[in-house]
Amino acid sequence: LGNISIRALLIFIDVYETQNFSVVARREGISASQVSRVIHQMEDVLGQQLFYRNTRAIIPTESGHLFIRYARAMTGSMEEARRELNERTLEPSGMVRINAPVFFGQRHVAPALPGLTERYPKLSIELTLTDDYIDPHREPADVIFRIGVLTDSAFHARVFGQQFYHLAASPDYIRRHGMLG
Incomplete structure (x- = not known):
């Protein structure tokens, strides 16, 4: 079975509804012969004649009447998928798995999560705090803080800030063991 594009299905639906190649051609910004060619190609792929054609009319065949239901269902499903995907980009939803070191996660990540889930109620968050090495190829995580x-250039990383380490000792420790050197 050959390929039928979504555009071809939309042209078929338009021809079915208008029963006029010229009207569809004007709407699509193409020639009537191109519309006719799209319909012929679709008929070749399906192995069925979809329209009776003569100089005065374009009339759907029984196969055309049957196929219109499928064409509308397919284009409707595509439109519904597009709409749902667009809604997802407008409002984040679904599960987000976050992995972070224990102290960093407790101090910086966890406090931000209630505000995030309040702002995006369709978002579910799974937070895993561990100081163990995480292999991003094997661990199911969408965001990993480290x-x-x-070490792997296949990942996208963003620097959030610098980490500074300090060595400190109590006066009693220094008296007993000497100044740290």
Whole structure:
């Protein structure tokens, strides 16, 4: 079975409804012969004549009447999928798996989550806090926070800030063990 494009289905639906190649051609910004060619190609792929044609009329055949239901269902499903995908880009939804080191996650990530889920109620968040090495290829995580240098260039990373380490000792420790050197 050959391919039938969504555009060809839309042209078929338009021809079915208007029963006029010229009207469809004007709407699509193409020639009537191109509309006719699209219909012929579709008929070849389906192995069925979809329209009776003569100099005065274009009339759907029984196969055309049957196929219109499927064409409308397919284009309707595509439109519904497009609409749903657009809605997802407008409002984030679904599960987001976040992995972070324990202290960093407790201090910086976890406090931000209630505000995030309040702002995006269709979003579910699974937070895993671990100091173990995480293999991003094997662990199911959408966002991984790590402190250090990115070792795999296949991943996208963003620097959030710098981490500074301090070595501190109490006066009693210094008296007993000497100044840290």
